[in-house]
Amino acid sequence: MCGITGWVSFERDLGEALPTLEAMTLTMARRGPDDHGTWVAGHAALGHRRLAIIDLPGGRQPMSVRTPEGDVALVYSGETYNFAELRRELLRRGHTLRTTSDTEVVLHGYLEWGEAVAEHLNGMFAFAIWDGRRDTLVMVRDRMGVKPLFYHPTSDGVLFGSEPKAILANPLAETAVGLDGLRELFAFVRTPGLAIWKGMREVEPGTVVSVGRDGIRVDRYWSLRTAPHTDDRETTVARVRDLLEDIVGRQLVADVPRCTLLSGGLDSSALTAIAARRLSGTGETLRSFAVDFAGQEENFVATEHRATRDAPYVHDVAKLSGTDHEDVVLGSAALADPGTRAAVIRARDTPVGLGDLDASLHLLFSAVRRHSTVALSGESADEVFGGYRQFFDPKVRQADTFPWLASFAGGSRPRTFLDPGLSRALDLGRYIGDAYGTAVAGVERLDGESDLEHRMRRISYLYLTRFVRVLLDRKDRASMAVGLEVRVPFCDHRLVEYVYNVPWALKSYDGREKSLLRGATADLLPQSVVDRTKSPYPSTQDPAYTATMRGNARDLLADPADPVFGIIDRDGLRRAVDATDPRVAPLARRLFERALDVSLWLRMYKPVITTS
Structure with a gap:
């Protein structure tokens, strides 16, 4: 896992641009703390920061091959889980590795198959190849978008990087955000290809x-396609189990310490159980980590969305699977620390505004990194198997908007926290409606598919092509900010393709969420976890945290000149601060967190905000 960056300029020789390239590369030092390298030749300049995972002495980058027609150089981030099979194939074809x-x-796969190399790879990856044989830069991103990659066209070429900060370190890129960027920040939709920063794009x-x-x-080599499913229930459950066994086995391969992130939910528990059993066969004990909050046992109040604490279920799984387990217990002071907030914003390059959810993830990953370099996560199982309550809500099924927004009036979140003038300019309702129309246009319908089945396919498609990318970006930025590689087995494209096309009646055959995953792994899990209902990522309920926010x-309100009040509604924030009704406390807390995030982001990045 690494950070990559580069610059192509067809009108100049970049031999004198090394200081700028090094500055771009340095921005990603946290993504790659183990090594760094640069490569400059004519019109191309590549930079790399390395987090060493496989072949620690032999995998240095940039990596290049000299051919009679010109050099071919690669900077690569991610993991290719079928690299052993591909290596054998390339050796058979005469390559020297x-x-x-x-x-x-x-790199040699590209020499053999050209751009079609992407179709041969199973993994999470984002890479760029300068092909000196045809003076062309080739950028490739994995099928599900697990690893990020951005680019910024220039007058005579392009800048690129794993994160926007690498591109923004080049003087050719303007640190500016326009209306569409602000819409992406506040609409909670993810438009493929669009970056927050002006002039910047995302490799889809x-x-x-x-x-x-x-x-x-731009050429697409993979998309989520509709296909008939002919397997019966028993065969389908067995196929899911076989895929999971193969995927976890591949994703445990590393030359550094590994672990799992364990929440006590079905997803992470299933992965932990499979991984623990595999490693025990080689005499190795799996490490597992969970996040919890100081005082959570005393402060916990069951809600409609979260009926139970994680800890008891976590400990049941750890005991049954025999993991070397550790609870990472976080206090409110650490969650509310401005330094933690700054670290989160620096990692994301934007004020995403998930408050203590982002802070706790950062602190959890920081703690895990002291023991392990690679972690397996249950991220994306809800999107793949149908785990969210919206899948079962008749109102959401009929709504013509994104399912995660359907429970809000008008199909979008209330925007009372935005400055009224900015809110009118953004027109988020129309933006969300247009984005939804574009998104569902990609859903293919089978001949004879019922209206209900098509509705459920559409909800799955939206989660797998829009919502999951928000979560994957969050996971990647938070983990790589501390030099931790988090792998996501449920994003293996083979599993995604297979389960996407399973009819909804079969996906929910026991009348519950994630029936297929439960059926495929129940024999490995404690009964408490098999019976547990879906519970979201935990949030602190400590009153001290809300009081600090x-x-x-x-304090923010005490400075009326703070530029945040060009974005956040000052009167609305004041009302939230003064509110005493406990029923509005959760909404007020989210507003506090969002306002503080935006204020700090404006001070850190000093973006030029253009609303015309």
Whole structure:
């Protein structure tokens, strides 16, 4: 796992641009604390920061091959889980490979198959290849978008990087955010290809972006397609189990310490159980980590969305699977620390505004990194198997909007926290409606598919092509900010393709969420976890945290000149600070967190905000 960046300029020799390239590369030091390298040749300059996972001495980058027609150089981030099979294939085809790293396999795979190499890879990856044979930069991103990659066209080429901060370190990129960028920040939809920063684009999942003298070309090599499902229930459950066994086995491969992130839910418990059993066969004990909050046992109040605490279920799984388990217990002071807030914003380059959820994830990953370099996560199982309550809500099923917004009036979240003038300019209701229409246009319908089945397919499609990318981006930025590689087995494209096309009646055959996953792994799990209902990522219920947020928001209000009040409604924030009704406390807390995030982001990045 690494950070990559680069610059292509067809009108100049970049030999003198090394200081700028090094500055771009340095922005991603946290993504790659183990090594760094640069490569400059003519019109191309590549930079790399390495987090060493496989073949620690042999996988240095940038990696290049000299051919009679010109050099071919690669910077690569991610993991290719089928690299061993591909390596054997390339050796059979006459390639000479000097390392055991997956990076060299990808480079030689490109020499063998060209841009079609992407179709041969199973993994999470984002990479860029400068092909000196045809003066072309080739950028490739994995099918589900697990690893990020951004680019910024220039007058004579392109800038690119794993994160926007790498691109913004080049003087050619303007630190500016326009209306569409602000809409992406506040609408809670994810438009494929669109970045928050002006002039910047995202390499879409499952695509190849080629940059040559004649311009930029985008080609899609994978998309989520509709296909008939003919397997019966028993066969389907068995297939899911077989896939999970294979996926987890592949994703445990590493030359560094590994662990799992365990929440006590069905998803992470299933992965932990499979991983623990596999490692025990080689005499190794799996480490597992869970997040909890100081005072949570005393402060916990059951809600409609969260009926139970995680800890008892976590401990049941750890005991049954025999993991070496640790609870990472976080206090309110650490969650509310401005330094933690700054670290989260720096990792994301934007004020995403998930408050203590982001803070706790950052602190959890920081604690895990002291023991492990690779962690397996249950992220994305809800999107794949149908775990969210919206899948079972008749109102959501009929709503013509994104399912995660359907429970709000008008199909979007209330926007009372925005400055009224900005709110009118953004027109988020229309933006969300247009984005929804574009998104569902990609859903293919089977001949004879019932209206209900098509509705459920559409909900699955929206979660798998829009919502999951928000979560994956959050996971990648938070983990890589502390040099931790988090792998997501449920994003293996084979599993995604297979389960997506399973009819809804079969996905929910026991009348509950994630029936297939439960059926496929119940024999490995404690009964308490098998019976547990879906519970979201935990949030602190410590009143001290809310009190600190309220105090910080009150301090923010004391400075009416703070630029945040060009975005956040000052009167609305004041009302939230003064509110005493406990029923509005959760909403007020989210507003405090959002206002503080935006204020700090404006001070840290000093973006030029354009609303015309």
